[in-house]
Each structure stands twice: as C-alpha cells, then as structure tokens.
Amino acid sequence: MLQLQSRCLANLGPEGLVFTKVGAKTVLGQIGCRNGVKWSRAVTKLIFLTLFVTTGFGGNIAYAQSWPQSTIWNQSPLRLNPASSGNLFSLDASATLRKQWQDIEGSPTTTQFAVGAPIYIANAGVSIGFERDEIGLQSVNLFRGGLAYKVFSKDELSVSVGGAVTYRQASLDGSGLRTDNGTYANGIISHFDNLLPVTDQSNSSIGFDAGLEIKWKETRIGLSLLDINEPISTWSGVNRKWSRTILTHANTIVPVAELIDIEASMMLQIGQSTTQTVVNATAWYNNNIGVGSAFRGYDGNTLDAVSLILGWRPSQKITLAYAYDFGLSKLVRSHQGSHEVVLRYVMTDPIGRGKLPPIIFNPRL
Numbered sequence: 001m002l003q004l005q006s007r008c009l010a011n012l013g014p015e016g017l018v019f020t021k022v023g024a025k026t027v028l029g030q031i032g033c034r035n036g037v038k039w040s041r042a043v044t045k046l047i048f049l050t051l052f053v054t055t056g057f058g059g060n061i062a063y064a065q066s067w068p069q070s071t072i073w074n075q076s077p078l079r080l081n082p083a084s085s086g087n088l089f090s091l092d093a094s095a096t097l098r099k100q101w102q103d104i105e106g107s108p109t110t111t112q113f114a115v116g117a118p119i120y121i122a123n124a125g126v127s128i129g130f131e132r133d134e135i136g137l138q139s140v141n142l143f144r145g146g147l148a149y150k151v152f153s154k155d156e157l158s159v160s161v162g163g164a165v166t167y168r169q170a171s172l173d174g175s176g177l178r179t180d181n182g183t184y185a186n187g188i189i190s191h192f193d194n195l196l197p198v199t200d201q202s203n204s205s206i207g208f209d210a211g212l213e214i215k216w217k218e219t220r221i222g223l224s225l226l227d228i229n230e231p232i233s234t235w236s237g238v239n240r241k242w243s244r245t246i247l248t249h250a251n252t253i254v255p256v257a258e259l260i261d262i263e264a265s266m267m268l269q270i271g272q273s274t275t276q277t278v279v280n281a282t283a284w285y286n287n288n289i290g291v292g293s294a295f296r297g298y299d300g301n302t303l304d305a306v307s308l309i310l311g312w313r314p315s316q317k318i319t320l321a322y323a324y325d326f327g328l329s330k331l332v333r334s335h336q337g338s339h340e341v342v343l344r345y346v347m348t349d350p351i352g353r354g355k356l357p358p359i360i361f362n363p364r365l
Helices: 041-052
Strands: 016-023 025-032 091-098 109-119 122-135 137-153 156-174 183-185 188-190 200-216 220-225 232-235 238-241 245-255 260-270 276-287 291-298 305-312 319-329 336-348
Touching: 122 156, 220 238, 238 319, 276 305, 291 319
Parallel strands: none
Antiparallel strands: 016 025, 091 109, 091 336, 109 122, 122 137, 137 156, 156 200, 183 188, 200 220, 200 232, 220 245, 232 238, 245 260, 260 276, 276 291, 291 305, 305 319, 319 336
16 A cells, blocks of 8 residues: 655645554555645546555545644743734743644644733834654754734734744655555565655745734734745755635633632634634632643534643743643544643843843942
8 A cells, every 4th residue: 555644745636634443553654735846647546546455444534734733822822823922921932742633543643932011112022933744754954033013002902913934944855755566675665656756855935924913901802924935945856835824812811709710712713724723711729720621623524632631830921731632533443632831931021121230339330
C-alpha cells in the first residue's frame, strides 16, 4: 500500500485522510485534504487504488484539518490575530506544545511561541512568533512578525487594527513515500513515478495576515484574515496552496462569585472547504486554580473532540494550562486522545515603568 503520511498533500475529490491498519499500527495515509498538492491523474488513480483497498477502517474517511488545531487557544491570542498586540497593556508571551491523536503514527505535532509588547509612544504594538507543525513526512516552520495600531481608545474601550508578514518553510521527506511497484531495498529508493520525490524537498513562501480587535474591560472580540495572498509552496514541481482562512474569536471573564470567575471563549475558523468552531469555558477559583471544558466541531464532518482543561496560576503573571481531548470522530478507536500544554507570561506593570533601582551616592563624584 502507499504509506503517505501527510495532512494536506493531495487535492482530490473526496478531500479527506484515510487511516489504515498496517500490522499493529494505525498509519495516516493521504487521499486528499483541504489545502493540498495538485497531483496528476495517474498519481491520483494510484492513491485511490492503494488506499481504498485496505483493512481496519472499512473505507471510513476522517476529514483532516487544514490548520493546526488548538484547544486552549485563548491563552495564546497573538498567534491568531496580528491586531491583538495593539491592545496589550504590557509584555505578553506564550508557548504551546500539542500532540494530536496520540498513538497514530504520523499524527500532528505542533509547537508555537509568540511574544508581543505595546509601543506606548506610538499608541501601537508589535509581535513576533514561531510555529512548527509536523505531520507524517511533512513539516512546516512559520515565522511571523506583526504590527498593530490602536485607532480608537476611550475609557475602557479600545479598537486596534494590525497586519503581519509570515515566512513559511515547508518540507517533505520524499524518501519516506512508498508505492506498490516501488523499489526500496539496499539503499535504493525508486517510486517509479516522476512526480513523487525521492529526497527531501523544501520550499519557502511569504504570506500576509490582517486583523481587527475590539477590547472592552475584560472582553475581546476579534476578526482576522490569514494568508490573504494564498502563498504557494512547490515540491519537485508539485504545488501546495496555503488557502485563505477567516478567523473570528471572542474571549471574556465574568465574575460569578466572590472568589470564582468564569473565562469563556469562542473561535470560528472558516477555510476553503472547512468550517469549525471551538468553544471553551474555565472556572477560576481565587484566580489560582482553573477547571473547565471545551468542544470542537461544527458538523458531522468536523466533529472532533470534547476536552478537559486544567489551569494553575502560581502568580498573577504566570498561567500554566493543560487540555486533554476526548475524541468524538471515527478515529476514536485508534488513538488515545490529544494533549496540549500552554505556558503564558503576562507582565502586570507597564514596560519601563517599574520601580527604579536605589541611588548609591559616591562622595568622590
């Protein structure tokens, strides 16, 4: 069979990923995905023949995501919207590690880091970020730099607009691809198809993002447009298009008792072929211990998971959160859930306006 492990590697009719049993393992095999490579008709036929005639799932198709998933996305807002830095009070930094669909070989792993800070004198904000997404034989490194400007501010209401430039490097390990009639012995790798690479393929592209965010007290509402120009990565003459994505999000904190606050958030992602929502709510006790849940899905094709969220704030500046996703899709029989950890640091004092160091007088000066 063709063991082709990639989330978005071919843009075919059914648009989905097939997961099949290979021995005792579940392997992520590709038959088509949201933002994918456009293969020739011959290669398309080969993929259909090798992946549909399989055992284990009986032809069930699990639709794949075209962007990295995130359950605790509200703890890393700078990665979603370039306008968010314009409403920052001080430094905000976050790091995320996510392992999706545990025990499925080639399942997605995402690592991200983002930091932003206000520019008080310019009524603006800046942000930078890095994100690495790995799935099967494909890896993507994305670097992001953003600038935001606060266009309106009165009392506790502010409106910010922003833009970002992204540099994306996409790589594909062609030596790991396998076909029925290929040769893979004694160090020889031959797929017997000129369109399938046999070595590592890497290509870079430039993308542009834009966003708007409204902040009122403890509530934030945002709208962003990612990959506006729909950049293209090319592997050995095969193109992958990073399709435009619309993202809306809202987050608020509501006091419900003397020592209990509810942090609620909602995100809607609209891609070329996929619409998906993520809704979560976390109850914080004394702004120190948090317990919550989340739901991700939109319809029968994107129904994905319910999640348990645990949080801990050792201080006002630091938040550590963990989420475990319980699968709801047909893949639930083959994986042990998804894990996500987020560490966030938020300065509570304005940058450069902290306590000055003591002055030491020297009588000789």
